[in-house]
Amino acid sequence: MKILISNDDGISALGIRTLANTLAQAGHDINVVCPDRERSATGHGLTMHQPIRAEMVESIFHPAVKAWACDGTPSDCVKLALWALLDSPPDLVLSGINQGANLGTEILYSGTVSAAMEGLIEGIPSVALSLTSHKNKDFQPGANFAKIFVGQLAQNPLPELMLLNINIPAVKWEEIAGVCITRQGVRRYIDVFDKRVDPRGKTYYWLAGEVVEDVEPPVGLNLPENIPIDVHMIRKNYISITPLQYNLTYANGLNQLSEWNFKFP
Numbered sequence: 001m002k003i004l005i006s007n008d009d010g011i012s013a014l015g016i017r018t019l020a021n022t023l024a025q026a027g028h029d030i031n032v033v034c035p036d037r038e039r040s041a042t043g044h045g046l047t048m049h050q051p052i053r054a055e056m057v058e059s060i061f062h063p064a065v066k067a068w069a070c071d072g073t074p075s076d077c078v079k080l081a082l083w084a085l086l087d088s089p090p091d092l093v094l095s096g097i098n099q100g101a102n103l104g105t106e107i108l109y110s111g112t113v114s115a116a117m118e119g120l121i122e123g124i125p126s127v128a129l130s131l132t133s134h135k136n137k138d139f140q141p142g143a144n145f146a147k148i149f150v151g152q153l154a155q156n157p158l159p160e161l162m163l164l165n166i167n168i169p170a171v172k173w174e175e176i177a178g179v180c181i182t183r184q185g186v187r188r189y190i191d192v193f194d195k196r197v198d199p200r201g202k203t204y205y206w207l208a209g210e211v212v213e214d215v216e217p218p219v220g221l222n223l224p225e226n227i228p229i230d231v232h233m234i235r236k237n238y239i240s241i242t243p244l245q246y247n248l249t250y251a252n253g254l255n256q257l258s259e260w261n262f263k264f265p
């Protein structure tokens with residue numbers, strides 16, 4: 001398959017290198033267009049009011065991989081690749097392998113997921129891949145899974161266009177309990193803004209924060225409650241696959257608003 005790979009951890013990240021090299025060695029046509037530096041938690045930001053630059057990069061990836069480093073956001077990278085850099089559309093857009101989970105509400109902030117979502121918006125099947133650890137650097141189990149998954153996608157395409165948000169537990173290959181189709185859970189953070197003073201005496205703040213609990217998503221989302229939740233299955237060392245789409249319409253809200261009887265005076 002012809003595959004476009006992006007990320008939000010930047011061109012030097014081990015996750016994208018392991019993924020791209022593993023898939024190139026498996027014989028896929030791999031094109032990398034990703035940020036030239038760390039762009040985590042940038043969501044789906046686009047660069048509109050200044051130029052975007054992209055330069056080809058040699059000697060980071062397998063010789064068969066064509067790679068560009070871009071000074072834009074993850075979404076800029078995928079848009080630029082599809083509309084300007086690639087000579088033909090890819091069969092698949094991958095993003096990752098991210099250093100850190102993208103589960104539950106983290107999905108909304110994730111540059112990793114947003115890069116893949118950009119592919120979906122352009123009508124291309126897309127997959128976001130995240131290793132659920134900010135410390136573990138062993139991306140090979142996730143890359144091995146991606147090789148198997150992409151191989152099966154090539155033989156048996158998905159019946160409908162969707163984005164697959166795949167989270168890989170940070171364990172050895174033989175410790176992975178299996179693969180589970182999941183629904184998006186909720187991740188709560190205690191956000192901490194570290195208040196500091198710069199060398200010119202001006203106050204600044206730095207966001208940190210920790211996940212404090214994973215909870216059940218609110219009821220009434222019309223999601224089958226028998227489908228397990230992403231955060232729970234990662235805890236059980238399962239690879240979690242959650243189908244996502246970009247239409248955020250809240251189905252139950254449509255019914256409730258129609259019964260609400262709003263009267264325009």
Ligand SMILES: Nc1nc2c(ncn2[C@@H]2O[C@H](COP(=O)(O)O)[C@@H](O)[C@H]2O)c(=O)[nH]1
Nearest residue numbers: 040041100101106109110111112189208209
């Ligand atoms: N302090 C907070 N950090 C958060 C919150 N929600 C997400 N996050 C972090 O952002 C990244 C986004 O993923 P990436 O794919 O862009 O790297 C995620 O891994 C979390 O670490 C939050 O509410 N507060």
